[in-house]
Amino acid sequence: MTLRYLGKDPESPEGRSPTLYYDDERDTYVFQSWRVTDAERLAVLDLPEHETVIEFPRRMMRFFPEINSDATEVDGPRTP
Structure with missing residues (x-):
């Protein structure tokens, strides 16, 4: 992978997360972000046991190449 x-x-404190990655083998995005743990919010979702829900700020949409044709890798390629 x-x-x-x-x-x-x-705008992340201390330059930590959220962070967005692209998996070129699976053609999917991988998010490092805040886990949703609020029971009330989770109750409205049909969430299978093998899945989780994360939350990320709208301002990060600019990193999706499909949204912003000028989007580039900020620090160059890297793996976690």
Whole structure:
């Protein structure tokens, strides 16, 4: 698996997460972000046992190449 770093939330405290990666083998995105643990919010979802839910800020949409044709890797390729 090759994860390609696409971007990190520029407003994240201490430059930590959320972070967005692209998996070029699976043609999917991988998010490192805040886990949703609020029971009330989870109750409205049809969430299978093998899945989880994360939350990420709308401002990070700019890192999706499909949204912003100018999106580039901020720090170059890297793997976690």
